[in-house]
Amino acid sequence: MSSSPSPFTESVEPAAAPRTLAEKVWAAHLVRQGQDGRPDLLYIDLHLIHEVTSPQAFEGLRLAGRQLRRVDLTLGTEDHNTPTQDIFQRIADETSRKQIETLRSNAEEFGVRLHPLGDDEQGIVHVVGPQLGVTMPGMTVVCGDSHTSTHGAFGALAFGIGTSEVEHVMATQTLPLVPFKTMSIRVDGHLRPGVSSKDIILAVIAKIGTGGGQGYVLEYRGSAIEELSMEARMTICNMSIEAGARAGMIAPDETTFEYVKGRPHAPQGADWDEAVEYWRSLRTDDGATFDAEVVIDADELEPFVTWGTNPGQGVSLSGSVPDPEDFAEENDKAAAQRALQYMDLDPGTPMKEIPVDVVFLGSCTNSRIEDLRLASEIVKGRTKAPNVTMMVVPGSQKVRLQAEQEGLDRVFKDFGADWRFAGCSMCLGMNPDQLQPGQRCASTSNRNFEGRQGKGGRTHLVSPVVAAATAVRGTLSAPSDLEPAGAPSPVPAEPVAV
Amino acid sequence: MEKFSTHTGIAVPLRQSNVDTDQIIPAVYLKRITKTGFDDALFASWRKNDDFVLNREPYRQGSVLVAGPDFGTGSSREHAVWALRDYGFKVVISSRFADIFRGNSGKQGLLAAQVEQSDVELIWKRIEEEPGTEVTVDLESRTVTVGSLTVPFQIDDYTRWRLTEGLDDIGLTLQHEEDISAYEARRPAWLPRTLPART
The missing domain is CATH 3.30.499.10 (Aconitase, domain 3)
Structure with missing residues (x-):
């Protein structure tokens, strides 16, 4: 650790006012507070890229003569366009092949780590990140894909962005953002056999509507959420966007730490202890207020x-x-x-x-x-x-x-x-x-x-x-x-x- | 980005809620690596139907889309905004926009004007009674005017300022290079790096 005060460790100290999980992660990534109605500037810890929403961003960098600021916080995989059989043959669709080849040449030119089709770490970007352990609690994660909300299952603030923002993150490793509102989705009780986290999120969306989450970060909490595995939590956070929300989050706990521990990019030794200590602080404080609250009874849920x-x-x-x-x-x-x-x-x-x-x-x-x-x-x-x-x-x-x-x-x-x-x-x-x-x-x-x-x-x-x-x-x-x-x-x- | 102050053009009624980005531009059109030339992809599925509003004169020439609530839901594809822009739309009016779509619009000079649903209904009525009616969207006063009807729209101050000035976000952010570097120096060392690969 460097001796200078870390924005992360600072926020371990109790703040004056109780805060939600989302507010804590936001505060820990504040590069610059917006003034006069301008948005805050937030630092981005991880930028995931894939072939569909990145080519025009790379092209933008090239045209402006800009560098990709942090290739060491950027990770690419091929997923949207790729075939799922005969993967070692030339991709038949010419435009798909061209897009994949463009990602490969961009990754090479800018020095981005890429897991291409056929690689052992290739896969859907939101499966690959957590699997490698580059997704961790308390981080900010973005990708030019709306299902980036998936990574919120770790207590990360993770959200999808458009291609202009992809270019912005490439050039600056930050994003100008207006603070999101917060919504608590409390799922009390216990899921019955045959009922899964997918049914929870489908029921949530049916309840609040496809626009109900607009402008909000949803925090899923309550006994039924705490009992879920990490993978089941990812399913819920994944579909936050389907309720219109910017992001979905779940506070990290022992289940989270157990999942992250030992993964290729997880901290080790003393770093691990320091990380876990910080991660334990990432819970919504007692007395913190949400802008909206929804309650769902897990015992009542059926397959949806x-x-x-x-x-x-x-x-x-x-x-x-x-x-x-x-x-x-x-x-x-x-x-x-x-x-x-x-x-x-x-x-x-x-x-x-x-x-x-x-x-x-x-x-x-x-x-x-x-x-x-x-x-x-x-x-x-x-x-x-x-x-x-x-x-x-x-x-x-x-x-x-x-x-x-x-x-x-x-x-x-x-x-x-x-x-x-x-x-x-x-x-x-x-x-x-x-x-x-x-x-x-x-x-x-x-x-x-x-x-x-x-x-x-x-x-x-x-x-x-x-x-x-x-x-x-x-x-x-x-x-x-x-x-x-x-x-x-x-x-x-x-x-x-x- | 071009500066936006006011726009007058033919309004197109799209009486539908939850117009998701898969409808605005189906995924098959996302394989291109350019940022322009998406006009043929706009509403590609729906445009195969002769009755679709954009297949009818004078709406075909429209530049202001007046849609139902929850416009632009779903995928983050900025291609949806490029397709609307390339077709010739300057403004989309709706009572509710999906967040990512709204953000993407602001980056490309497409004005996402949020208008109360009751006012959207009034605009629909006017432009359907007299197809080809021009509407004026004024960013300075944040109003939409159709004949004798003038209704307000909402847009956040920052996006309005950027649209008015035609500003590029990256340029603005890079003015804060020192703040970014200072933040980077404070980041804990245990945070993951993707390089070198540890798999």
């Missing part, structure tokens, strides 16, 4: 599923497709009508009677090893519904390798699912993994927008266990709907072509 074309249009899996006429607001009514037309659903249809064509297990929301383990437990020894094709896409190459060590790939393949290489895959219609027009998908991803998974595709957002149960029954299903697992089916697996 979306019926419409935005993530706020969700309902319990045991429920039915709503009737647009039942919405009070004209805008909601019109949106529901439009959504049902796009989704080809009739009001009153029980969700569990809706047949799907494709099950997608993957994305930065739900593609980590725990997600794969939970889903594999459901499909193990069961037979896939013949009307369904299933794709399993690990979030990173490391997750893929670990899953293979545990034999999960075998379980999925025996079930008839397609086992792929890491990437964003079918979460967004940008790489070869896309829905065909009219296809209906139960997806563990984060957005059910029109055409998101491919033009004309229809998306129902679900948790990994619901996705797995759906692949077994062929209609949207909870694990509790399944018959006890029998012997593996003698029926040959369906050919999978997605």
Whole structure:
């Protein structure tokens, strides 16, 4: 440690007024306080980049003759455009290949560490960061990707930025920002079996709406949050943006420290002790006030599923497709009508009677090893519904390798699912993994927008266990709907072509 | 960035809430590595439908988009702003904008004018009664005027100032180089560095 006062250790001292977690992290990164209505200037500890939102930023640097200020706080991976099969062949799509090649040449020119397709550390940017241990409590993390909120699960202030801001961070390692408002999302009680963190966040979004979090940092707290694993916490924070929030955070605790410890970039020895001491101070003080508060009872939650074309249009899996006429607001009514037309659903249809064509297990929301383990437990020894094709896409190459060590790939393949290489895959219609027009998908991803998974595709957002149960029954299903697992089916697996 | 003071142009009614950035520009158009030439990508899916508002005259010539609440939700893609800008839009009016979209707009000289939903309804009524009606958006007085109707809009002071002056954020921030270096000197040594790689 340097002898000069650290902005981090300073904030270990009790402040005059009680503060929220978000306010503490903000204060610790203040390079310069904004004056006369100007924004604050905040230091950025980690800048993650990928091929889609970085080329124009690099080009901007070049045109202005600027350097990338801190290549040692910058990390790149290839994920959005990349294929998830035949990855060692030349990328067929010319514009995709060009974008990937551009990232590679930019990384080389500016000296940025990049994990390209085929590398053991390649994967979805929000899976790779935590896995390497470059995401830690109390940091500021940005990326030109709205799901950067994922890293908030560590008690980091992490948020997505546009390409102009990517260039700004490259040039200055800071961002001018107006302080966010704070919202407490307290999830009391305990989740019941078969209910997961995905169901918590889908219920939160349905409750506060896709615009409910605008301008806020959400802090998830309460007993049901504290009981979650790090990976489950990442799923929740990941979808904060789907409630319109800038970021989502969870205070670091023993679960967090245990997860970070020993990772490649985690502090060691005396540094570790100093870091943990600081991290323990990153809790919302008693008596601190939030600008808004929401309370959810975990005991009441059931597996959740979306019926419409935005993530706020969700309902319990045991429920039915709503009737647009039942919405009070004209805008909601019109949106529901439009959504049902796009989704080809009739009001009153029980969700569990809706047949799907494709099950997608993957994305930065739900593609980590725990997600794969939970889903594999459901499909193990069961037979896939013949009307369904299933794709399993690990979030990173490391997750893929670990899953293979545990034999999960075998379980999925025996079930008839397609086992792929890491990437964003079918979460967004940008790489070869896309829905065909009219296809209906139960997806563990984060957005059910029109055409998101491919033009004309229809998306129902679900948790990994619901996705797995759906692949077994062929209609949207909870694990509790399944018959006890029998012997593996003698029926040959369906050919999978997605 | 061009300076913005006032703009007058044809207003386009987009009576829809939650216009997400995947609708503004589908992901397949994000593979380009340029920052311009995205006009063909704007609302690409919806524009395949002849009835879509931008396929009808005189809205085709529009430069002020008047949309429902929660405009620009979802992905952080700045390409959404580039596509609107390249098509010719100077202003988007909505009662609620997604934060990242709003931020991206301010960087590219696209004015995101936040107008009360009841006023949005009044604007819609006017511009649908008389398609091709021009509206004037004045950044100085923060007002939208359609004929005899003038309604206020909200925009934060800083963004308004930057738009008015056409200022580049990076240049502004680099004026504080000393503060940035001083902060860097105070950062704890245990914070992670991506280089050299430790995998």
